[in-house]
Amino acid sequence: MYPEIKRRKTKEIFVGSVGIGGGNPIRVQSMTNTDTRDIKATLDQIFRLKSAGCEIVRVAIPDERAVSALREIVKESPIPVIADLHFDTSLGEKAVSADVSGIRINPGTFRNKKRLDSLIRACKERGVCIRIGINAGSLESALLKRYGHPTPEAMVESAKNWLEYIVSKHDYYNLKVSLKSSNWWQTVRAYELFSEALDFPLHIGVTEAGGLIPGTIKNTMAVSYLLLKGIGDTVRISLTADPVEEVYVAYEILRNLGLRSLYPDIIACPTCGRCEIDLIRLYEEVSAYAKKLRANLKLAVMGCVVNGPGEAREADLGIAGGKGVGIIFREGKIIQKVKEEELLKAFFEEIEKFLKEHPERINS
């Protein structure tokens, strides 16, 4: 059972071949944390991100050497690449020449509008998407002075000013917006205010959210709140962690809202004194296996037969532990009882068999 969500209609834009906004699915993106100058390490990470389901990747362009590496990264990347720029518009023009699909600019860090005009013209010539990435931590000084703090109103005003400038001066619309703060509620308010006024697609997420657990919680609060209100077209979950985790967290949120599903859903008991099997290890193994599956499946991993069969009945396939043994369920029926050491192998074989019989459950 899922909440009813009416997605807000936004303009359709493109980052390379990936459509964002309009009727497109909510996109999942991330950012590499390798040294962009290290082409191999950056490409390896992009391939790992793509395998996890990442659809668009952003790379930092801090200097000339990073922008020189970009052409090869873009050429070899299996997903569209966005260049992340601050302070220096000339690096942006070089990134556009290196065939990136998008650039992210933070207007608060660009002072020279003339040079920004030249970058916008270069993007328009090649259809390169521009994200206006407003960050509460680097808002323009004039706005800060007027509002006193980087309030949601100040962030929205900054985004509106820049959008209006690009649209009226350059007649360019392949644009999206982000309004990020490290405070989840401030982030939410900024996106809500913006979406009441304009229909440009929104890239949502909380910035500088912290490590895997705190960062997941902050992002889940903001992203779920916004998505439940129909706001948000592409998601990045910022985490101080392996960026692949950002992709998994994004899909967990989307799946729990009934918006997008890529991996199996796993029901697992927390274990208790009744459990006589190494359930945490079993869960970790099933979870690692499920991340490679890309299928609409519900799996159950239960410690004993008290709640095990009941929960497993709701799942397509499940296991329930006993003393040194495990029971495998399929669609509510016990199909096997196997020794603990053979349980995973037998369970994975049953999953494969199930998917052969139900190819419609496999996500492309």
Ligand code: SF4
């Ligand atoms: S399923 Fe069994 S082992 Fe797991 S929490 Fe419930 S009673 Fe405990």
